Amino acid sequence: MTTDHAVTYRPGRGISQESVQVAQPGRGHVLVSIRATGVCHSDLHIVNGDWPADKPLVLGHEASGVVAETGPGVTTVSVGDHVVLSWFAPCMRCDNCVAGRAWLCTGTTALDNTLPDGTTPFTDAAGEALWPYLGLGTFTSQVIVPETAAIRVDDDLPFTIGALLGCSVTTGIGAVVNTARVPAGASAVVIGCGGVGLSVVMGLKLAGAHPIVAVDLSADKRAKAMEFGATTTLDPRETDLATWTTEHLRGTDFAFEAIGNEKIIETLTGLLAPGGAAVLVGMTRVGARSSIDPYDLADQGKSILGCNYGSSVARVDIPRLARLYQAGYLPLEQLIDGTRPLTDAPRALDELAAGTGLRSILVPVR
Template structure:
């Protein structure tokens, strides 16, 4: 069966997204069709519309979604109609060296399936019959989506799908950066630069890990106030500081054990590295422009034994970590309800993107039901 569905599409770079009716084809071998219930509006979707992430248009946006399976393709045995699933924008083939060594977020297959399904084709076309690319093997900002089983994770049916959807990117990326990538120690000092959707979740991750001091840094007082709700113990408005690095070194009495860059700018990555004490670790989480660079003093790596590293998708093992995060939510240790600033109908998608670009939301969510 194929379905007609409304979808959010990027037709041209640096132009507003459009909502149009598309055709979603039936699942083939190893694939499932999902009736989407919700999709988070993530900054990475915006980055696709402005060319920061080079996805050639036309592309169906969306990678942070959740819904119910309505059809399964040939050979699918681990999923059935009615299962609740969350999309994973990174494939997990289970066979490459990265999957085999416990780092599926770096899966080779994912790198080949950035705008298609793993076999290099798509199940999406416009009403004129022309194929539409999909965002990171997903394209779930639509009423229906056909995905490969390597891009979906089954989740508890007792969790609202509008909440479960957030696990698929922003929550996993931020919380995972703290828990999986940095492995924040209990009692440590942490600093998070940027209090958008990912930054708030990095703050949550630090809090869950037991950090004793969590410094949130942003240029918006409203976002800094929200950061306190998610676990920040101190806040710094960088607009009010002549030298934000010096201010944080003073506040932390010598520097942080861990710092997280959640903006996507090389200069801020350098600041995150600059606030470290000896032996500290700075984690770059934000997605920067391909031309952006970070400059640090090389000798400080040696004499201070500092680490500058990256975190992609929170170093996720989706089939292991998604259920864990759901469990933390059910145990009231992970905030998901509080992340959703506003919900939108799919026809309101252009407004959702405008609100995100203006920094009005912790997370906007498009709901389909």
């Protein structure tokens, strides 16, 4: 075992910073040296109690790094490879995986916060188990992950960009090109311009959507949305969105919710043109409920699409998005507010909760 610093969450005690021990990789496992890890709203959902946790966790799930060691049976990555970590590691055996729908894998243990064999690679200073959040636990300097979570990318891809591809960017762009399959010329409204929402805007520009309307309370985020490809921005405190979309678009073809707010979700179908689709990209708190008008949905042929991880197959989509970044189509570096040491994780989470900034990247101190 090796000893590392980690940022953890313990039920009833909140965030801590402590020493952890990391086991050696077993069969089908990969030891990855973390070089960059993003601070994502899914980590905040755990910290603020939106998603209940029943065991102590090493936080973090959006990361990139270098393969340091491989366990028996690993064939797709080798020591020294640069990898992006996919938090939803598929089993590659269930019906959905075999059908090419890895984002709907029924055999993954990611949501159980364990490795595929039900174990954890982490223990605390007292030898008690700590569990990897979403099967990764990247708020530390070394992690053990299943082979299917380690996605090889080119060595010249910046680690900071690779971290974003692990969750937010793949989710946002995938919502457009995979979940909704937005055609060129379709109109779209994006509500929420954080890291995921701006990735939706980038995906819409990539798809050739027009117009692209970005909605956010923050003037800074609205300005950033224009840089990423929005053609119009709106402040919902000043503009009634349903009235605006009716008057200017006769209803929008697609409405993306990238916050995870059940009250906003209730308004989405009222923004849609006949035949339009609302896409739920943001994750709500567990147990949240939204009301809709089913008659309007049926009568006008509208639909609501759920989006998990951008309906992405990580081994296909993450390298593809990396190539688009390297070719200059995705200005992903503009999503990053800056890099900071891993010890700043609590402050970065507080800033995320306050809605300030876009994406903080944490770097383990070695």
